[in-house]
Amino acid sequence: MDAKTADAKPTGLTFRRYKDGDHKHRPWQEEIFQAGWSHKCPTYVHRTAxxxxxxxxxxxxxxxxxxxxxxxxxxxxxxxxxxxxxxxxxxxxxxxxxxxxxxxxxxxxxxxxxxxxxxxxxxxxxxxxxxxxxxxxTFEAPGAESGKRIAVIGGGPAGLSAAFHLRRRGHAVVLFEEKPELGGMMRYGIPGYRTPRDVLDGEIKRILDLGVEVRAGVRVGRDVPVAQLEAEFDAIFWGIGTHEGRGLPVPGWKDTPNCVSGVGFLRAFNEGRLKGVTGKVIVVGGGDTSIDVASVARRIGHIQHAHEKDRPENVIFGQTAHDVADSAARGGAEVMLTSLFPVEKMTAAEQEVNDAKREGVDIRGSVMPLEVVKGPDGRAVALKLCKCEMDGQVPRPVAGTEFEVECDLIVAAIGQKGDMDGLEAFDNGKGFINADKLLRVPGKPKHFVGGDIVRPHLLTTAIGHGRIAAESIEHFLAGVEDDRRPRVDVVHFDLIDRMNVAGIAPEPFTPDQGGGRRGTSEARFAVHNYEDRGKHEVITHEELFLGHFLxxxxxxxxxxxxxxxxxxxxxxxxxxxxxxxxxxxxxxxCMSCGMCFECDNCVIFCPQDAVSRTPKAARATGRYVQTDYTKCIGCHVCNDVCPTGYIQMGLGE
Missing domain, CATH: 1.10.1060.10 (Alpha-helical ferredoxin)
Structure with missing residues (x-):
């Protein structure tokens, strides 16, 4: 080791629970220490990571x-x-x-x-x-059939998730999808080099194999009246997504043929119809959809000798489709992406932004569109822009910075809304469907909703909505009045379930004759010194012993x-x-925040030998150690050295 290495001080490698100057008393409710002991003993508290x-x-x-x-x-x-x-x-x-x-x-x-x-x-x-x-x-087969039938409208992530969770509960599910294939934005919005189609198809098939009936190519509100569904089904879930793009709010956009939406562009590509672009492409956005549009445009390239039918807008609007042979002679497309926000503050994933730059996309941040410039034939020939500064979410133009960029196609990827044609009774006036916190449609019994049609967000959000709505539908079918969800609304760790798996479930409780009982530590009907706060609390890093982790x-x-x-x-x-x-x-x-991960710190460092491993025959996840309270003096050492924050000190005798 050279002198420079020997003298170098490690950085970020130490952790001190107590810092210099920590000699003043804590809040009075904590001031129960008497020298090395207290009236507090270990309690095992589960909280959500x-x-x-x-x-x-x-x-x-x-x-x-x-x-x-x-x-x-x-x-x-x-x-x-x-x-x-x-x-x-x-x-x-x-x-x-x-x-x-x-x-x-x-x-x-x-x-x-x-x-x-x-x-x-x-x-x-x-x-x-x-x-x-x-x-x-494959998924395990559903249990007993409930006899209930649920209609799921939309075969995207929300609808498929709802169908999955409902079918697993034994309900019959009929899934209606307007397009020929299932997947929603996973298929029609994300290019295949990000979601390989064999992977997507395999995960969808696994859901359908549970016994989900699919009626593809059927649009509810046109082919099937909503009233008919209400008569035939016990509940209806709406997961129709947002497949209508929003245009740029600037003069010249409306009815200009070569001004298209990002969702329309990606749908045409993912359906195999769009195989090239003509001229320069400008994508306005800054989110993941805009990156996908720009990256796809770079991949499909510029058709060098285009006929009128090859113009991308004709393909996107469904008037024609590119022929593979005609599109073969192509070169690299010139693609610019603009964002109101600086590039480093764009909402798109950083990795996707970096990939797009490397692949040749010209990304311009802090610019806003002002006007679509048209030629004599009514087509866009340029986009007028200017530099801007953001005031919160509102762009403010910088005077004197206007400029024009010539183009042959302008793609707006600035937001989406639902296609509510035939579903006007559900439209909240903004192209979405309202929902309460249980994902019920207000004022419409039997109707539930989830995914982007409630609020455009992530695919995983839509999947979560499907799970929550399925539970709400379950309660509705059972006649359970329920107006609340857990504060931390996730699939929670269940200690009793883990104890059942280990064969150590608590025994049934039988009230004692002649009154209650005090001191139940030897009884088998209760889970002792354990508290589950997972539905209400999330554990933070301040409650962990970070010094344990290398x-x-x-x-x-x-x-x-x-x-x-x-x-x-x-x-x-x-x-x-x-x-x-x-x-x-x-x-x-993984630091197993909020749950024991069996490191033995509390066993090793307990000065009274009060903490020991639970016998193997009585052990389960979350029940790895136990405390002999006749030996415990409440010194808090186990709490101090618990890496995961699972040990909390609680009042005892």
């Missing part, structure tokens, strides 16, 4: 990472990947798709960010999802980087999944 609380679909992320790390063992004869798959799909039936395209708000919320870097949650989901497809895993680099998925000269015609998938060994390591990087 922030990764899960940040996941709109409600994934039990901590749970399936515990399976990957080898802590939560599968049943004999089952491999850990299948065990993890079952846990994942209790919330979200699309692990392979979402492991690829979800922007992973769970990773932003991960407490491991306070140590060095988040856990690669998406990468683990990607690996397990692909493994399940390759192994041909700096361990994240296993990052390989990313195929395509240059501007290679992008034309390149539709290969860009993400390379992790190996099993890498996934196991990522599982071990």
């Amino acid at each position: 922030p990764c899960q609380a940040s996941c709109p679909s409600g994934h039990d992320i901590r749970g399936w990472l515990a399976i990957a790390r080898g802590q939560d063992k599968p049943a004999q004869g089952t491999v850990w990947q299948e065990h993890a798959f079952r846990r994942m799909t209790s919330a979200n039936p699309f692990p392979s798709v979402m492991g690829r395209v979800c922007p992973a708000p769970c990773e932003d919320g991960c407490n491991r960010n306070e140590v060095e870097d988040h856990v690669g949650i998406n990468a683990v989901e990607h690996y397990v999802g692909d493994w399940a497809l390759n192994q041909g895993l 700096h361990t680099p994240r296993n990052v998925r390989s990313h195929v980087e395509i240059g501007a000269e290679e992008v034309l015609g390149n539709f290969q998938e860009r993400l390379v999944p992790l190996t099993e060994e890498q996934v196991v390591v990522e599982g071990k990087r």
Whole structure:
């Protein structure tokens, strides 16, 4: 070791629960210490991890990472990947798709960010999802049939999620889809190099194999009246998505033939009709949809010798379709993407922005469109723009900065709304359907709704809406009056379920004759010294012992980087999944926030030997250690050294 290395001080490698100057008393309710003892003893408190609380679909992320790390063992004869798959799909039936395209708000919320870097949650989901497809895993058959029939309108992520959760509850489900194939925005909005169609088809088929009936090519409100559905079905779920794009709010946009929406552009491409563009393309947006449009335009390229029928607007509006042979002679398209926000503050995922830049997309931030400039034939020949500054969400033009950019196609990717033709009774006046917190349609009994048609957001949000709506429908069918959802609305860890699996479920409770009882620690009818706050509380990094965790680099998925000269015609998938060994390591990087991960710190450091391991025969996830309260003096050492924040000190005797 050279002198420079020897003198270097480590950075970020230490953690001190108590800092210099922490000698003043805490709030008086904490001031019960008497020298080295107190009246508080360990209580095991489960709270929701922030990764899960940040996941709109409600994934039990901590749970399936515990399976990957080898802590939560599968049943004999089952491999850990299948065990993890079952846990994942209790919330979200699309692990392979979402492991690829979800922007992973769970990773932003991960407490491991306070140590060095988040856990690669998406990468683990990607690996397990692909493994399940390759192994041909199916969902377990529904239990007893309920005799109830549910109509699901829309075969996108919200509708398919609702169908999945309802069918698993034993309800008959009939799914109506206007388009010829299911998938919604996963198929018609996201290009195949991001969601491979064999992956999407495999995960959809697994849902349909549960016994979901599909009526494709049927539009409710035109082919089937809503009144007919109300007469035939016990409940109706609306997951129709937002497949109508919003135009630019500038002069010259309306009725200009070569001004199109981002969703229309992507739908034409994903349906195989759009195979090239003509001239320069300007995409106005800044979100993920705009990046997809620009990246697709670079891939399909510019048709060098275009006939009138080859103009992209004619294809997008369904008047024609590109012939493969005619479109073969093409070159790289010139594509510009503009955003009101600075590039670094665009809402699109950072990785997607970087990819688009590398692939040759000219991205301009802090500019706003002012006017579509038309030629004598009424087609757009340029877009007039100016620099702008953002006042919150409102752009303010900078005087004297106007400029024009010549173009042959302008694509607006600034927002979407629903196609409410024939469904005017459900339209809230803005192209959406209103919903209450239980995803019921106000004033319309039997009707429930979810996904982008409520509020455009992430695919995982739509999937979560399907799960929540299915539960609301279940309560509605059972006649249960329910007007609230948990504060933390996810698929929660269930200790009793884990104890049932381990064969140590509590015994039935029989009230004692002659009054109540005091001191139940020896009884088998209660789960002692345990409190579940998961539905109400999310554990933060301040409540963890971060000093336990060593700096361990994240296993990052390989990313195929395509240059501007290679992008034309390149539709290969860009993400390379992790190996099993890498996934196991990522599982071990999880800090198991709010749940014991069996590190033995409390056992090792207890000065009174009051804390010990629970005997194997009585052990389950969350019940790994126990406390002998006749030995405990309330010194708080176990609480101080618990890495996961699972041990809280509670008043006792």
